[in-house]
Amino acid sequence: MKFFDEAKIEVIAGNGGDGSASFRREKFVPRGGPDGGDGGRGGSIYALADANLNTLIDYRYTRIFRAKAGDHGHGSDCNGRGADDIVLRVPVGTVIRDAASGATVADLAKDGEQALLAKGGKGGLGNLHFKSSTNRAPRQFTRGEQGEAKHLELELRVLADVGLLGMPNAGKSTFIRAVSAARPKVADYPFTTLHPNLGVVRVDESRSFVVADIPGLIEGAAEGAGLGHQFLRHLQRTHLLLHLVDIAPFDAGTDPAAEVRALAAELKKYDAALAKKPRWLVMNKADLLDPAEARRRAAALVKKLRWTKPWFLIAAINGQGCRELTFKVMESLEQTRHPGAETRHSRAGGNPGDGSPRTRG
Numbered sequence: 001m002k003f004f005d006e007a008k009i010e011v012i013a014g015n016g017g018d019g020s021a022s023f024r025r026e027k028f029v030p031r032g033g034p035d036g037g038d039g040g041r042g043g044s045i046y047a048l049a050d051a052n053l054n055t056l057i058d059y060r061y062t063r064i065f066r067a068k069a070g071d072h073g074h075g076s077d078c079n080g081r082g083a084d085d086i087v088l089r090v091p092v093g094t095v096i097r098d099a100a101s102g103a104t105v106a107d108l109a110k111d112g113e114q115a116l117l118a119k120g121g122k123g124g125l126g127n128l129h130f131k132s133s134t135n136r137a138p139r140q141f142t143r144g145e146q147g148e149a150k151h152l153e154l155e156l157r158v159l160a161d162v163g164l165l166g167m168p169n170a171g172k173s174t175f176i177r178a179v180s181a182a183r184p185k186v187a188d189y190p191f192t193t194l195h196p197n198l199g200v201v202r203v204d205e206s207r208s209f210v211v212a213d214i215p216g217l218i219e220g221a222a223e224g225a226g227l228g229h230q231f232l233r234h235l236q237r238t239h240l241l242l243h244l245v246d247i248a249p250f251d252a253g254t255d256p257a258a259e260v261r262a263l264a265a266e267l268k269k270y271d272a273a274l275a276k277k278p279r280w281l282v283m284n285k286a287d288l289l290d291p292a293e294a295r296r297r298a299a300a301l302v303k304k305l306r307w308t309k310p311w312f313l314i315a316a317i318n319g320q321g322c323r324e325l326t327f328k329v330m331e332s333l334e335q336t337r338h339p340g341a342e343t344r345h346s347r348a349g350g351n352p353g354d355g356s357p358r359t360r361g
């Protein structure tokens, strides 16, 4: 499942300050020597890998990063102040290339790893440095160096945080379309999805997660039925599975409880660890039923399955219930990313929304 998050940015390091050519002027000290200080260095720009980030989405908004120049040197031996560096936080796994040459500038594989992207210019030398036995009143000084400037390409291999699991036609692809900018094909025949799709779900300005839509799974997949179960490997590095089930099956003889159990059994056959991952029940196609009937069926299914984990009743086709679901998912992922921490915006899920999640891919 190849999916890259990309961003293009420009980094401009600060210029160094100029050195100063100055002479001491003091009462009763005729011809005070040179006292011009050095220029300060310009600010550099660094990238820092941060495990708390999972997409490059922030870099699609701000694209130019400019560090300040160093101050010029002054008289009285005063060196100019160096400018502050800028540190750009990027997700672990981000590869940074020079857009012009294609050369890899940084490959930040570990949390806390840091790389220099653009070096600030060195400060120039003040005339104090040019004093010698033969030249006691040098007027030379040097200018500060220019800071580096580069166009960079950021690229991140995305791993899904959340996997969608469900029988064909459960509405997995419809769901990912509802909550992200991903646009996989949706159709009313089984096995529409043949390859996994990833979508970035953005719950607000700074919080997002990645969801994987995979082909439908059927009973007997372990023995090769349907498309088999090999694509379940795409769910192995996720933290949470959303198990979609059609709450209003076209064929009245279909038992959603049996479908859910059948898929749980297939998961276990594929990999016991995958079967142990947190799995939430998402009952889809609520729009096909009268609201009271939908709630009644949902409650009955939860009871029949003795479902103790979170469950949701949604209609992926019109976004109903999807926003609440994505907020809960986000909160749960934040708990796994920072165990023990208070969830940020923990009440955000209760916002009266229009039911249409704000998303971006």
Ligand SMILES: Nc1nc2c(ncn2[C@@H]2O[C@H](COP(=O)(O)OP(=O)(O)OP(=O)(O)O)[C@@H](O)[C@H]2O)c(=O)[nH]1
Pocket: 166, 167, 168, 169, 170, 171, 172, 173, 174, 175, 185, 186, 187, 188, 189, 190, 191, 192, 193, 194, 214, 215, 216, 217, 284, 285, 286, 287, 288, 314, 315, 316, 317, 318
């Ligand atoms: N009424 C209604 N129809 C839905 C809903 N969600 C999906 N559908 C329909 O169900 C059919 C299957 O939807 P898909 O999203 O392709 O299902 P899938 O789970 O991705 O299916 P596969 O890719 O074959 O595994 C399509 O005709 C959708 O329009 C829903 O909430 N309400």
Ligand SMILES: [Mg+2]
Pocket: 172, 173, 174, 184, 185, 186, 192, 193, 213, 214, 215, 216
């Ligand atoms: Mg699909």
